[in-house]
Every structure is written in C-alpha cells, then in structure tokens.
Amino acid sequence: MKKINTAPISGMQELLPGMQAEFNRLKNEIARVFGLHGFQNIETPMIERAEILLAKAGGDTEKQIYKVVKTAETANTADQALRFDHTVPLARYVVEHTNDLVFPFKVTQVGRNFRGERAQRGRFREFYQCDVDIVGWNDLPVAYDAEILVTLAEAIRVLPLPSFVMRVSNRKILSGFLQALNLEMKATEILEIVDHAEKVPKEKTLEFLNEVVADAAKVEKLMKLMEIRGEREEAVAKLRALEIKNELFEVGVQELDQVLKIAQELSPETQIVADMLIVRGLDYYTGMVFETIVPEYREIGSVCSGGRYEDLASYYSEQKLPAVGGSIGLTRLFYILQEYNLVKQAELMPVDVCIVPISEAEIMTASKLAEKLRAEDKTTDIVLTNKKLSDKLKYASKVAKYVVVVGETEAQGRAFKLRNLASGEETEIRMED
Amino acid sequence: MKKINTAPISGMQELLPGMQAEFNRLKNEIARVFGLHGFQNIETPMIERAEILLAKAGGDTEKQIYKVVKTAETANTADQALRFDHTVPLARYVVEHTNDLVFPFKVTQVGRNFRGERAQRGRFREFYQCDVDIVGWNDLPVAYDAEILVTLAEAIRVLPLPSFVMRVSNRKILSGFLQALNLEMKATEILEIVDHAEKVPKEKTLEFLNEVVADAAKVEKLMKLMEIRGEREEAVAKLRALEIKNELFEVGVQELDQVLKIAQELSPETQIVADMLIVRGLDYYTGMVFETIVPEYREIGSVCSGGRYEDLASYYSEQKLPAVGGSIGLTRLFYILQEYNLVKQAELMPVDVCIVPISEAEIMTASKLAEKLRAEDKTTDIVLTNKKLSDKLKYASKVAKYVVVVGETEAQGRAFKLRNLASGEETEIRMED
Numbered sequence: 001m002k003k004i005n006t007a008p009i010s011g012m013q014e015l016l017p018g019m020q021a022e023f024n025r026l027k028n029e030i031a032r033v034f035g036l037h038g039f040q041n042i043e044t045p046m047i048e049r050a051e052i053l054l055a056k057a058g059g060d061t062e063k064q065i066y067k068v069v070k071t072a073e074t075a076n077t078a079d080q081a082l083r084f085d086h087t088v089p090l091a092r093y094v095v096e097h098t099n100d101l102v103f104p105f106k107v108t109q110v111g112r113n114f115r116g117e118r119a120q121r122g123r124f125r126e127f128y129q130c131d132v133d134i135v136g137w138n139d140l141p142v143a144y145d146a147e148i149l150v151t152l153a154e155a156i157r158v159l160p161l162p163s164f165v166m167r168v169s170n171r172k173i174l175s176g177f178l179q180a181l182n183l184e185m186k187a188t189e190i191l192e193i194v195d196h197a198e199k200v201p202k203e204k205t206l207e208f209l210n211e212v213v214a215d216a217a218k219v220e221k222l223m224k225l226m227e228i229r230g231e232r233e234e235a236v237a238k239l240r241a242l243e244i245k246n247e248l249f250e251v252g253v254q255e256l257d258q259v260l261k262i263a264q265e266l267s268p269e270t271q272i273v274a275d276m277l278i279v280r281g282l283d284y285y286t287g288m289v290f291e292t293i294v295p296e297y298r299e300i301g302s303v304c305s306g307g308r309y310e311d312l313a314s315y316y317s318e319q320k321l322p323a324v325g326g327s328i329g330l331t332r333l334f335y336i337l338q339e340y341n342l343v344k345q346a347e348l349m350p351v352d353v354c355i356v357p358i359s360e361a362e363i364m365t366a367s368k369l370a371e372k373l374r375a376e377d378k379t380t381d382i383v384l385t386n387k388k389l390s391d392k393l394k395y396a397s398k399v400a401k402y403v404v405v406v407g408e409t410e411a412q413g414r415a416f417k418l419r420n421l422a423s424g425e426e427t428e429i430r431m432e433d
Numbered sequence: 434m435k436k437i438n439t440a441p442i443s444g445m446q447e448l449l450p451g452m453q454a455e456f457n458r459l460k461n462e463i464a465r466v467f468g469l470h471g472f473q474n475i476e477t478p479m480i481e482r483a484e485i486l487l488a489k490a491g492g493d494t495e496k497q498i499y500k501v502v503k504t505a506e507t508a509n510t511a512d513q514a515l516r517f518d519h520t521v522p523l524a525r526y527v528v529e530h531t532n533d534l535v536f537p538f539k540v541t542q543v544g545r546n547f548r549g550e551r552a553q554r555g556r557f558r559e560f561y562q563c564d565v566d567i568v569g570w571n572d573l574p575v576a577y578d579a580e581i582l583v584t585l586a587e588a589i590r591v592l593p594l595p596s597f598v599m600r601v602s603n604r605k606i607l608s609g610f611l612q613a614l615n616l617e618m619k620a621t622e623i624l625e626i627v628d629h630a631e632k633v634p635k636e637k638t639l640e641f642l643n644e645v646v647a648d649a650a651k652v653e654k655l656m657k658l659m660e661i662r663g664e665r666e667e668a669v670a671k672l673r674a675l676e677i678k679n680e681l682f683e684v685g686v687q688e689l690d691q692v693l694k695i696a697q698e699l700s701p702e703t704q705i706v707a708d709m710l711i712v713r714g715l716d717y718y719t720g721m722v723f724e725t726i727v728p729e730y731r732e733i734g735s736v737c738s739g740g741r742y743e744d745l746a747s748y749y750s751e752q753k754l755p756a757v758g759g760s761i762g763l764t765r766l767f768y769i770l771q772e773y774n775l776v777k778q779a780e781l782m783p784v785d786v787c788i789v790p791i792s793e794a795e796i797m798t799a800s801k802l803a804e805k806l807r808a809e810d811k812t813t814d815i816v817l818t819n820k821k822l823s824d825k826l827k828y829a830s831k832v833a834k835y836v837v838v839v840g841e842t843e844a845q846g847r848a849f850k851l852r853n854l855a856s857g858e859e860t861e862i863r864m865e866d
Contacts, residue, residue, distance in 0.1 A: 004484055004749050006529040009513060012478035014526070016533050017540070020475050036807040038814025038832070040783045042453050045445035045559050046479070046545065047499075051437055066480075067502050068515070070549040080442060082501070093447070096439040100449050102831040106814065107450070112479065116503040126478050143796070143817035262817075265797040316437050350473045363576070364698040374469040381471025381539065384576035384695075398535040399471070 011117065011125030013331050017350055022343055023334055029158040030130045030328060031110050037151045039108040039132050044089035046112065050081045052092050055315035064115040082114040086131040087284075087312065087325065094135050095317040103137035104144060122339075124331050130155065133325030135313075140322045142255050145288040145308055146262035152292070152304050152326045153270040159333065160342045161294050164303065167229070167275035168290045170256045171307070173239065174279070176249025177225055181218050194226060195279040228276045232260035235274035252287075259288055286310040288324065300336050304328045352378040353418070354400035356392045358407040365411040369404065369431060397421050404429075444550065444558030446764050450783055455776055456767055462591040463563045463761060464543050470584045472541040472565050477522035479545065483514045485525050488748035497548040515547040519564040520717075520745065520758065527568050528750040536570035537577060555772075557764050563588065566758030568746075573755040575688050578721040578741055579695035585725070585737050585759045586703040592766065593775045594727050597736065600662070600708035601723045603689045604740070606672065607712070609682025610658055614651050627659060628712040661709045665693040668707030685720075692721055719743040721757065733769050737761045785811040786851070787833035789825045791840040798844040802837065802864060830854050837862075 008014040015023055031041065047068050054062060066082040083089050086109040094105060109131045117123055132151055134144045149166055156164055174194065178187050189212045197205045205226075209219045221242065228238045236257045244250075256274060263272050280289040287308030294303060306326025313321040337343050353373055357366040366382050373380040381399060383392045389405075396403040404416045414431040441447040448456055468474065480501050487495060499515040516522050519542040527538060542564045550556055565584050567577045582599055589597055607627065611620050622645045630638045638659075642652045654675070661671045669690045677683075689707060696705050713722040720741030727736060739759025746754040770776050786806050790799040799815050806813040814832060816825045822838075829836040837849045847864040 004488060005482070006485070006525045006749050008478050008525075008529070009480055009482060012480065014477060014529075015475070016530060017473035017475055021473070024474060036810070036812050037803075038784045038787070038812055040450035040454070041457060042448070042450055044447060045441050047442055047445065047547070047559060049438070049442060052439070055437060063503075065503075068499050069502060070497075070499060092439045092441075096441070096447075097449060102828065104818065104828075114480070126480060141817060141819050143793075143819075147815070147817060262793075262796060266800045266815075316439050351471045354471070360576075360695075363695060367699045370470075377469070379469050379471055382580070382699075384574060384580060385537065386574050386576075395535065395537075 009125070011123065013124060013126065013335070019338070019343070021350060023330075026158060026334065027110060027128065027130065027330060030155045030330070031108065033155045033158060034108040034110075034130070034132055034151065037106075037132075037147075037154065039106045039151070041108050041110070042090075042093065043109065043111060044083070044086070044093055046083055046114070047080050048083050048089055048092070050079050052316075053081050053083060053088055055088070061115075064117055066114050066116050084115050085113050086111070086129055086327070087133070087309070090131075090133055090135075090325075091312040091321075091323075092316055094321055095313055095319070098317075098319065103135065104140060105135040106132075107135065108132050122332060122335050124335075127329060127331035130328040130330050131325060132327075133323055135321050135323040138320050138322075140324065142258050142288070142308075143262050145255075145259045145324045146266055148306065148324050148326050149259070149263045149272060149290060150267035150270060152306075152328065153267055153272075155328060156292065156304055159303075160337060160344065161303070162296045164271070164292050164294050166270065166272045166290055166292045166304075167278050168256065168260060168272060168288060169274065169276055169278040170252040170259075170288050171279075171285055172248050172252030172287060173256065173276070174225075174252075176246040176252055177222075177242075177244055179248060180244045180246035181221065183213060183218065186212050190222070191279050194277060195281060197226060197277055226276050228274065230273055232257060232264070232274060235276075255287060280305060280307055283307075284309045284312050290326065297336075297340065303333055350379070351381045351400040353402045353404060354381045354383065354396035356383045356389070356396055356403060356405045358389065358405065360386070362406045362408070362411050365414075366406045369406065369416065372431065442558070444556065446557060446559065446768070452771070452776070454783060456763075459591060459767065460543060460561065460563065460763060463588045463763070464541065466588045466591060467541040467543075467563070467565055467584065470539075470565075470580075470587065472539045472584070474541050474543070475523075475526065476542065476544060477516070477519070477526055479516055479547070480513050481516050481522055481525070483512050485749075486514050486516060486521055488521070494548075497550055499547050499549050517548050518546050519544070519562055519760070520566070520742070523564075523566055523568075523758075524745040524754075524756075525749055527754055528746055528752070531750075531752065536568065537573060538568040539565070540568065541565050555765060555768050557768075560762060560764035563761040563763050564758060565760075566756055568754055568756040571753050571755075573757065575691050575721070575741075576695050578688075578692045578757045579699055581739065581757050581759050582692070582696045582705060582723060583700035583703060585739075585761065586700055586705075588761060589725065589737055592736075593770060593777065594736070595729045597704070597725050597727050599703065599705040599723055599725050599737075600711050601689065601693065601705060601721060602707065602709055602711040603685040603692075603721050604712075604718050605681050605685030605720060606689065606709070607658070607685075609679040609685055610655075610675075610677055612681060613677045613679035614654065616646060616651065619645050623655070624712050627710060628714055630659060630710055659709055661707065663706055665690060665697070665707060668709075688720060713738060713740055716740075717742045717745050723759065730769075730773065736766055783812070784814045784833040786835045786837060787814045787816065787829035789816045789822070789829055789836060789838045791822065791838065793819075795839045795841070795844050798847075799839045802839065802849065805864065 061084055065084055068080045112126055113129055114126050117125055178184050193208045213219050228235055239253045278289050278291050285307035289307035291302035292304040308324040310322040355366045355370055357363050370380040370382055383395055403419050403421055410416050416429050418427045418429050494517055498517055501513045545559055546562055547559050550558055611617050626641045646652050661668055672686045711722050711724050718740035722740035724735035725737040741757040743755040788799045788803055790796050803813040803815055816828055836852050836854055843849050849862050851860045851862050
C-alpha cells in the first residue's frame with residue numbers, strides 16, 4: 001500500500017471537534033451581532049473570474065491569488081480564481097444586483113477566503129473573515145463610518161479578549177497634508193514609512209523620512225503629525241494647530257471629528273481614539289481607516305480593521321457607489337486565542353446526554369427518551385454498539401456530560417437515572433416530564 | 434472604462450439577501466438537528482492534495498475536479514485541488530487525527546464543495562452539502578446505518594417538502610445475486626442498467642439486460658429481483674423466495690432486514706422502504722445504500738442519499754475504519770424549492786425594527802433604544818442618512834417590519850410609537866420596558 005500524507009496542506013486550519021465547536025460558537029455569535037445591527041447576510045461564490053478579482057489588485061495580491069483550472073486546461077488559459085477577500089466580490093455583487101437592493105445596503109459576509117501566501121506560523125492560506133459593509137447610492141454620510149466601528153466593536157466583545165481599542169484616522173488628512181507640503185509625488189513611499197513606523201525605532205523612521213523627503217522642516221512637521229493620537233477633541237485640536245492650509249486636509253479632519261463624535265454617541269462604552277499612524281497599507285481606502293488593538297497583547301497586531309472606499313465599484317460600473325466596511329480575521333485570531341490559552345476548554349464536551357440501552361430491546365425506549373430531550377434542545381446521543389456495558393459507558397464518558405442507562409426495568413417503569421459524569425450526582429427523570 | 438461582466442460564473446448560486454436568509458435558516462436548522470442527534474461538526478480545508486482527492490476517484494470525478502495553482506505555476510505541476518465532496522476529506526481527517534477521536538465517531542460537515550461539471554439548469558459547480566457520517570473502529574454495527582437514516586429524516590423535515598420516502602437497498606444483495614448467477618464479470622454493466630432502470634421504459638431495460646447477460650432465465654430472475662420493493666417484511670420474504678444460495682446475498686438480506694427494523698424503532702413516523710432499484714452508481718458503497726424521493730415531485734430525483742462504505746480509509750491507513758453516511762445536497766434542493774414556489778416569501782423581510790431619528794441630535798436616543806431591542810433579539814437598524822423624513826421612511830418600509838420615528842419629543846419623553854408597516858397598527862413602547 002502506498003503511504004499517503006494525511007496532514008492538511010500547510011497554512012490550512014483544521015480543528016478537532018471540541019475546538020471546532022468553540023470556533024463555530026464565536027463565528028455564529030459574531031454573525032448574530034451583525035444581524036442584530038440590521039446587516040443582511042449574503043454569500044458570493046468562492047470562484048470568480050480572474051478579471052473581476054484583479055481589476056483593482058496588484059502587488060502582493062496578484063502574486064498570492066489561487067487560480068482555478070479544470071484538469072484538461074492549463075494555468076495560462078485559466079480565467080477563474082479563488083476570491084482573496086470579501087470586498088471585491090461585494091463590489092461585483094452590488095453592481096450586478098443594483099436593481100434588487102435597497103440603499104444604503106448594509107451587508108455582512110462571513111466565510112472563507114484564500115491567499116497563496118508563503119507558509120508561516122499563524123499565517124493562513126485559507127481563512128475566515130467576518131465582514132460588515134455599507135454601500136451607498138451616490139453618497140453615504142460619514143455617520144455610517146461610525147456605525148461600522150460600533151457594530152464591529154459589539155462583535156469583538158463576543159471574543160474572549162481582555163479589552164480593545166479602535167484606532168481611527170482618515171486618509172484625506174495625510175493626503176491633504178502631503179499636498180500642502182508639496183510631497184504628493186512621494187506619497188507612496190511616505191505612506192509606507194508611516195504604516196511601518198510602529199515596527200521600527202523612531203530614529204529609523206526619521207532616517208527613512210529624511211532620505212525620501214530631504215527637507216528637515218518638512219520631516220519635522222511630518223513627525224509632529226505622526227505623533228498625534230488620543231481622544232477626539234484633543235487630537236482634532238492638535239491637527240488644527242498644525243495650520244495646514246489645504247481643503248482635503250480640512251475635510252479629513254472634519255470627517256474624523258464627526259465619525260468619532262457619532263461613534264461615541266452610538267457606543268459610549270467603546271474606546272475609540274484618533275491615531276495618525278493608521279494608514280492601512282496601499283489598499284483601496286479613500287477616507288476613514290481603522291485598526292483595533294488589544295493593549296494587553298499589542299504584539300498580535302490588529303484584530304479588526306477596515307475603512308471607507310469610494311471607488312471600488314468604479315471598475316465595474318459608472319454609478320457612484322461609495323462604501324465603508326471592516327473585517328475580523330477570525331481564523332488568525334482564533335489561532336492567537338489558542339496560543340494565549342484564551343479559549344475555554346470547559347465548554348468542549350460535545351454532547352449533553354448519552355443514552356445507553358442495555359440491549360437491542362431497549363432501543364425504542366431510548367429513542368423516545370432522546371426525542372423528548374432533543375425537544376428541549378439537549379444534544380443527545382444513543383449508543384448502538386453491541387459491546388458490553390462497561391465499553392458503552394466508557395464511550396459515554398468521553399463524549400457526554402450526562403449518561404442515562406436504559407434497561408428492562410427503566411423501559412417498563414418509564415423512569416430513568418440521569419447521571420452527571422463529572423460529579424457522579426444522579427437525578428431521576430420520567431418520560432412524561 | 435472597460436466594461437466587465439459582473440454576473441457570477443455560471444453554475445454558482447448567488448442569492449439576494451431575502452432568499453439568502455431563508456437558505457441560511459434551512460442550513461442552520463439542518464445543522465442543529467444533526468447536533469441534537471449527537472453529531473460533532475468538523476470543517477476540513479477546501480483545498481486538498483490532489484493525491485488525497487484522487488486516491489479512490491476515477492471516471493467523472495477526475496474529469497470534474499478543479500485543480501488549484503498559484504499564478505507562477507502551471508496546471509501540470511499542480512498537486513492541489515478543490516474538494517468535490519465531504520467524504521474523501523473525512524477519511525483523511527479520521528486517519529490523521531485517529532488518536533484524538535472517540536469511536537464510533539459521529540461527525541457532521543456542512544459546507545461547499547466544487548465540481549467543474551458542464552453548466553446545466555439546476556446543476557451547480559459550487560454547492561452546499563449537509564453530511565452526517567459515523568466512522569467505526571474495526572467494526573460498526575448496522576444499527577448505525579439505521580441511525581444515519583433517521584437523523585437525515587429528521588433533517589429533511591426541516592425543509593418545506595410535502596412528504597418523503599427513504600428507499601433502501603444493500604449492495605451485498607445484488608453482488609451476491611450476481612455471484613450466484615455467475616455474472617460477477619458483468620457486474621459493472623448490470624449495476625449501471627439497474628441504476629438507470631427508472632429512467633427508461635421497462636422494455637429498454639430488458640433489451641439492455643439481454644444484450645449484456647445473454648441468458649433469458651437469468652434475465653428473468655434479475656427482473657424479478659429488480660421489482661422487489663415495499664415494507665420490510667414483505668420485501669425480505671420476496672428476496673428469500675428467490676432462493677439464492679449465496680452467503681453474501683444472505684448477509685445483505687439480513688442487514689437490510691435489521692436496518693429497516695431498527696430504523697422503524699428509532700423513528701416509527703418515517704416512511705422507510707426496501708427498494709432493489711437503489712444502487713447509488715459505481716461509488717464506494719459496500720453495504721446499505723439509500724435515496725430519498727418526494728412522491729409529489731418524483732421528477733426531482735433523490736433529495737438525500739448515501740450508504741455504507743467500509744474501505745474508504747484503506748487508501749490512507751491499514752486500520753479498518755468502516756463507515757456509513759449520507760448527505761443532503763442543499764444548493765440543488767433550494768433551487769428546486771424555489772422553482773416549485775415552496776420557499777416562503779413572507780419570511781424574507783430582513784430587519785425587525787428600523788429606527789428613524791429625525792435629526793442628528795436624536796442619534797444617541799435612537800442608539801439606546803436599538804440596544805434595548807437588540808437585547809431582546811430584535812434585529813434593529815438605525816437610519817443615519819441626512820435625507821428628508823419621507824426618504825428615511827421609504828427606506829424603512831423596504832427593509833423592516835416595524836418603524837419607530839425618534840424626534841425631540843420622543844427623545845425627551847422616552848416613549849416611542851412602534852408602527853407595524855404591514856398593518857399600520859401602532860403600539861407605544863417605553864425605553865424602560
């Protein structure tokens with residue numbers, strides 16, 4: 001017999017049933033919170049035309065995409081690929097189904113996406129993302145940016161994290177700032193330096209900026225901007241104190257001010273701060289951008305991020321469909337929660353009650369009892385092996401919280417002993433109850 | 434601007450939010466029933482090594498498989514592919530995680546699978562399957578075959594179908610029969626004729642059999658076998674009356690008898706009959722096989738099928754891991770339910786309550802009210818556009834069952850009018866309640 005490697009492909013999450021149950025619980029709770037906030041669930045195919053997926057992509061995305069080919073074809077002729085996020089298929093969906101949707105379209109997607117990244121600890125090639133997005137028709141007030149923040153905050157509360165802080169900026173602030181300083185041509189390099197500033201020592205950032213900007217006064221001003229973080233009023237005051245005469249900058253500051261104000265009204269208990277270090281890479285964002293950190297575990301990076309993107313649908317339609325959204329990367333996060341021992345092991349016993357019929361003659365009674373228990377939402381298993389009783393009880397002790405043995409006496413009397421397998425305590429239950 | 438085709442790839446299900454909600458409800462209810470019966474949910478990656486997927490495959494499966502390649506590679510070097518069912522990845526999973534599982538392992542998988550079939554009405558290339566399987570260690574009593582039947586029956590009851598009948602056979606009966614008649618060498622052709630017998634006129638079947646078997650007496654006996662269907666006792670008596678002297682045949686009849694008997698005890702209300710026309714193609718089945726028809730809509734074919742497979746894991750392991758399982762093909766079924774107008778449109782309004790704040794000043798009050806409603810499990814949306822009231826109410830009427838307008842008076846008085854958008858009826862609610 002040829003021995004085949006049975007491990008899952010590296011970069012794929014594969015859980016044992018107990019952990020899977022906990023993963024599912026978190027995923028379902030997050031989806032429930034999204035639903036409670038009025039977001040409608042949709043699912044798009046996992047396979048899309050490559051031209052759809054790559055309309056806007058470039059850089060890493062294009063390298064990481066999985067192409068899909070039927071056996072007879074070759075990769076070169078392949079025009080289909082696996083989706084790498086929920087946002088691009090959403091843009092296609094909204095353009096395709098425009099006439100059947102109500103705008104602003106509040107939408108949620110919870111599913112798997114695929115990226116052929118290099119395999120690394122805690123990096124996944126197949127991963128769940130839990131997304132909320134709001135798509136407007138022609139315009140979309142910034143109040144909806146705030147709603148995305150507070151809906152995601154409510155969803156993050158589902159997770160066993162000690163605390164979290166949402167850090168918000170607005171791309172217009174940095175863009176307007178660079179316009180005012182006549183540094184637009186170098187925006188890509190500068191955005192990258194700002195994006196990485198937290199991962200390198202301050203002197204390094206200074207060095208990089210001096211290299212790119214080559215103007216000490218401008219670099220000083222940039223460093224001053226990058227240091228602005230904190231509560232809304234304080235941050236906005238500091239931004240205004242920079243005295244930047246630029247319309248885009250001013251709009252960015254106003255939007256930031258409004259988003260933080262409305263978010264506070266919608267959810268006073270959530271910690272949402274301004275932070276000029278938030279850039280969100282070179283993605284499609286055009287306005288608000290945000291990340292979420294866990295102060296106790298800063299090293300894990302952002303657990304939830306997103307922003308405003310005004311132009312994504314413009315690749316498929318001439319209709320203006322401004323949007324704002326965000327996402328929780330649940331697979332990576334669940335991996336981290338396990339690493340930090342934050343997943344509760346106690347909840348992992350899969351079955352509530354295991355019924356053990358002594359012989360085949362008691363199967364019918366066992367089945368009737370199971371029906372009653374299931375009607376009360378108790379997950380119930382019946383042991384159907386023809387092994388000896390001790391083996392049946394051993395099985396029960398491995399899968400269930402409670403066990404009921406059904407013999408001739410119990411079947412006739414219609415009364416059963418429900419034994420708690422942890423404490424050994426017994427309770428009598430009757431078929432009629 | 435280059436115009437891009439925004440339709441989903443053909444053969445992919447893509448639903449509008451209302452239909453998606455109903456699809457999700459059915460899927461979640463089926464998964465809940467599986468859980469109540471003690472089946473543990475697992476998820477395997479959608480991408481597997483091709484050698485895993487093709488260890489047992491052949492014929493159509495190999496032609497329909499989607500290979501997956503990273504952009505830089507070519508199809509020829511591809512060793513990864515999308516799973517085409519849940520059963521093959523399950524066999525790999527069980528072999529890989531043997532030491533961490535409890536046997537018999539009762540497992541459920543609900544997710545998407547992929548087949549690059551030719552596009553056809555009602556045929557999907559990406560489709561949900563809802564599977565239950567029970568995997569034994571060395572042996573697995575046929576009582577578990579019965580449990581698969583009754584668990585799936587309970588799940589089918591979730592669907593808006595008028596009625597259903599499960600048709601059960603056992604591959605050992607036909608195999609033993611062919612052994613006894615010295616027709617083993619022609620088993621493949623004969624199985625195929627039996628499998629298709631319902632789709633062609635009786636004379637055609639007779640013609641095909643005469644061609645392959647070329648022995649009138651044997652063909653007559655085969656036709657007699659193929660006509661056996663009905664309640665357990667009657668069918669078993671007819672099978673015995675054929676007077677086939679063959680051990681495999683005898684074992685098959687005994688197993689069929691026992692499976693039907695236990696299934697009846699576990700679920701007296703389910704219509705489960707013997708039917709010798711059930712073969713389940715040339716798949717990996719070795720014992721019980723079953724299909725499920727809806728008598729009112731026979732033309733839709735089987736809505737749920739499966740069987741016993743003793744040898745699947747043998748491609749990856751020398752440990753004997755006999756298994757039995759079955760599956761509901763939900764995507765195809767949901768498509769059919771829509772075609773027959775069996776999906777209830779009434780349940781498709783996505784949001785329970787839509788709150789309309791008159792101006793920005795009332796957002797905080799609206800948010801507090803939303804919080805209370807969500808705590809009572811009401812999905813609640815807040816309109817945040819700065820349009821005029823009539824536009825806000827128009828939006829509300831399209832997404833919600835109830836609307837609440839929050840103006841200055843309501844915010845101060847903390848009392849609100851909840852209006853039913855269908856009946857126009859109004860109820861007063863107070864923040865405190």
